Amino acid sequence: MLELNGITKSYGGRRVLDDVGFTVAPGRLTGFVGGNGAGKTTTMRIILGVLAKDAGTVTLDGAPVTAADRRRFGYMPEERGLYPKMKVLEHIVYLARLHGFSKSDATTRATALLEELGLGERLGDDVETLSLGNQQRAQIAAALVHDPQVLILDEPFSGLDPLAVDVVAGVLQGRAAQGTAVLFSSHQLDVVERLCDDLVIIAGGTIRAAGSRDDLRAAHSTRRFELVSAGDAGWLREEPGITVLEFDGGYALFDADSDDTVQTVLRRAVAAGDVASFAPRHPSLAQIFKEVIQ
Amino acid sequence: MNTAPSFASSTWLVAEREIGSKLRSKAFLISTGILFLITLAGVLWAGFAAQSDTRIPVAVTGETAQIIAPLDSAVDATEVGSAEAARDLVREGEVDAAIIPGGEGGFDFTVVGDDAVPSSLLSALSVSPPVELLQPDGDGDDGLMRYFVSLAFGVVFLMAAATFGSTIAQSVVEEKATRVVELLISAVPTRALLAGKVVGNTVLAMGQIIGLAAVAVVGLTVTGQTELLAGLGAPLVWFAVFFLFGFVLLASLFAAAAAMVSRQEDIGSTTTPLTFLVMAPYFLVIFFNDNPTVMTIMSYVPFSAPVGMPVRVFFGDAQWWEPIVSLVILLITCVAAIWVGAKIYENSILRMGARVRLKEALSA
Numbered sequence: 001m002l003e004l005n006g007i008t009k010s011y012g013g014r015r016v017l018d019d020v021g022f023t024v025a026p027g028r029l030t031g032f033v034g035g036n037g038a039g040k041t042t043t044m045r046i047i048l049g050v051l052a053k054d055a056g057t058v059t060l061d062g063a064p065v066t067a068a069d070r071r072r073f074g075y076m077p078e079e080r081g082l083y084p085k086m087k088v089l090e091h092i093v094y095l096a097r098l099h100g101f102s103k104s105d106a107t108t109r110a111t112a113l114l115e116e117l118g119l120g121e122r123l124g125d126d127v128e129t130l131s132l133g134n135q136q137r138a139q140i141a142a143a144l145v146h147d148p149q150v151l152i153l154d155e156p157f158s159g160l161d162p163l164a165v166d167v168v169a170g171v172l173q174g175r176a177a178q179g180t181a182v183l184f185s186s187h188q189l190d191v192v193e194r195l196c197d198d199l200v201i202i203a204g205g206t207i208r209a210a211g212s213r214d215d216l217r218a219a220h221s222t223r224r225f226e227l228v229s230a231g232d233a234g235w236l237r238e239e240p241g242i243t244v245l246e247f248d249g250g251y252a253l254f255d256a257d258s259d260d261t262v263q264t265v266l267r268r269a270v271a272a273g274d275v276a277s278f279a280p281r282h283p284s285l286a287q288i289f290k291e292v293i294q
Numbered sequence: 295m296n297t298a299p300s301f302a303s304s305t306w307l308v309a310e311r312e313i314g315s316k317l318r319s320k321a322f323l324i325s326t327g328i329l330f331l332i333t334l335a336g337v338l339w340a341g342f343a344a345q346s347d348t349r350i351p352v353a354v355t356g357e358t359a360q361i362i363a364p365l366d367s368a369v370d371a372t373e374v375g376s377a378e379a380a381r382d383l384v385r386e387g388e389v390d391a392a393i394i395p396g397g398e399g400g401f402d403f404t405v406v407g408d409d410a411v412p413s414s415l416l417s418a419l420s421v422s423p424p425v426e427l428l429q430p431d432g433d434g435d436d437g438l439m440r441y442f443v444s445l446a447f448g449v450v451f452l453m454a455a456a457t458f459g460s461t462i463a464q465s466v467v468e469e470k471a472t473r474v475v476e477l478l479i480s481a482v483p484t485r486a487l488l489a490g491k492v493v494g495n496t497v498l499a500m501g502q503i504i505g506l507a508a509v510a511v512v513g514l515t516v517t518g519q520t521e522l523l524a525g526l527g528a529p530l531v532w533f534a535v536f537f538l539f540g541f542v543l544l545a546s547l548f549a550a551a552a553a554m555v556s557r558q559e560d561i562g563s564t565t566t567p568l569t570f571l572v573m574a575p576y577f578l579v580i581f582f583n584d585n586p587t588v589m590t591i592m593s594y595v596p597f598s599a600p601v602g603m604p605v606r607v608f609f610g611d612a613q614w615w616e617p618i619v620s621l622v623i624l625l626i627t628c629v630a631a632i633w634v635g636a637k638i639y640e641n642s643i644l645r646m647g648a649r650v651r652l653k654e655a656l657s658a
Contacts, residue, residue, distance in 0.1 A: 045476075048476070049480070050476050050479055050480060050644050051644065067483065071481060073480060075476065075477060075480045077476040079473045080473065081469075081471075081472035081473030081474040081475075081477070082472065082474055082477075083315070083469075083472065083474055084472065085315065095481065097299075097307055098299070098304060098307055098308075098481040098482050146481075
């Protein structure tokens with residue numbers, strides 16, 4: 001379990017991180033979302049130790065993260081960078097060896113990983129000859145090749161086409177399933193929503209919300225329901241404690257003032273005719289995001 | 295399973311990549327090849343020039359042969375049957391002059407020339423009064439040799455130090471500009487990264503120097519310039535040793551200077567002072583190679599010692615202990631430079647954007 005507590009960072013008197021704290025659990029994908037300049041990259045760089053913090057702690061399983069622990073971290077920096085004139089395979093092998101793998105182990109791992117990421121055909125090409133999307137995949141390989149215990153990925157999906165997003169998402173889910181703690185930032189809220197188990201929302205250098213995706217949704221859900229029935233649902237408008245938001249024949253979207261009201265409505269709907277669907281409407285991540293950063 | 299590699303093995307991995315990427319650069323291989331060829335050509339040319347026959351071709355007869363016998367080193371004699379045959383050789387241009395029997399004014403021979411007689415032949419045949427020099431200066435034409443040996447050490451130092459100094463600077467900025475440095479530093483200690491770059495480029499620079507020395511030695515041996523070779527042996531070894539530490543010193547400073555900027559275009563703004571330090575010994579040695587005071591100072595100042603001391607050793611101007619003292623000074627400076635360089639490098643390598651000021655780089 002990676003844990004941040006009370007992280008503070010200022011640049012020339014301007015506080016960019018203020019008492020930032022959250023956890024990244026092993027075996028789970030944690031999405032890190034926030035607007036431009038919210039402090040995501042700064043936070044990630046502090047976790048990796050490439051940037052010094054002013055105050056606060058970063059701990060792994062309760063103990064402060066050491067340089068030796070960080071060897072077991074995988075990192076994808078915000079601004080992509082690999083040696084332009086190195087061959088893809090050779091580059092990933094080099095990074096694996098810096099992390100302590102023998103040459104033959106490093107080669108086996110790098111080859112398998114690059115193939116998994118769909119770069120099997122490009123192993124002998126110079127990094128600079130790859131398309132941006134493929135460089136991105138190579139970058140992800142660079143972060144993963146040493147089987148890190150903790151993965152910190154800054155915008156791993158930016159610049160990828162939808163198919164590549166699926167490939168990378170699959171690889172990350174696979175890693176999480178093996179017990180890796182994964183933290184990734186993204187602007188693509190739909191991807192985050194689909195993929196992650198936990199969420200951390202940051203704005204203006206402070207954490208606005210953190211927790212499991214489902215808890216967050218539940219916490220931000222109003223009692224909003226969707227009814228699809230055979231008959232006319234016009235009767236809903238007269239029901240006490242109900243506010244109808246959208247209405248179209250047998251379809252209605254409404255807010256209820258209490259759980260009891262919801263049950264009453266459901267019983268009445270069943271009595272009125274066949275009910276095709278009656279379900280709570282959860283707010284989307286985009287809605288939650290807008291709400292918490294205000 | 296991976297275990298954290300030791301500092302030494304991290305350093306060597308970085309050094310290995312540094313060397314590998316340079317050896318794969320065509321521009322580097324071609325320029326090194328050209329440098330070797332120029333050196334070889336220079337040595338061979340000097341060898342043939344020294345060996346070529348500069349003796350004056352002269353025709354003699356049986357009677358006059360013994361007159362020029364003592365002049366064997368200056369005169370290439372061709373003995374012919376008669377005075378007339380000797381004259382014919384002069385006419386045909388086979389020889390520059392002929393010495394035939396019979397003469398006047400106390401001489402029993404006559405020098406025959408076509409339209410002129412080589413004056414060196416005449417002076418060789420002349421009788422000179424005894425000479426006493428109050429200030430004997432053993433080696434008269436030493437000046438030229440001094441110039442060329444100084445120039446050779448100066449050029450080699452300048453080229454190797456400038457080439458590999460700028461290589462290390464570019465490689466540091468490349469890592470910074472492409473942000474690959476963030477990946478590297480999350481894997482290995484910053485100091486291992488710096489050490490690897492310095493070691494890698496030092497290996498390359500030393501390789502080039504040793505290669506050049508080998509080319510020079512082979513060339514000198516092939517052309518039979520064993521006297522020069524024997525004299526060059528010790529200075530070459532001293533040069534290699536001084537260059538090794540002198541380059542480590544420069545490389546640490548180049549890496550530190552480059553770490554302060556974020557783009558290739560800005561390298562010049564922090565490495566220019568170092569470039570002057572690299573060029574200084576070259577110009578000093580060209581202008582002051584015959585000035586003992588300047589040469590002595592040069593041979594002790596760490597940045598110019600790799601050129602100054604071997605030149606002084608070559609001409610026997612240095613006492614046996616002088617190179618050792620100078621080397622100790624160089625070593626101490628080298629350790630200090632590594633320390634300062636590492637500090638600047640560590641404090642600057644992750645700071646993107648505007649140039650990091652020296653004060654900040656040293657204080658943080």
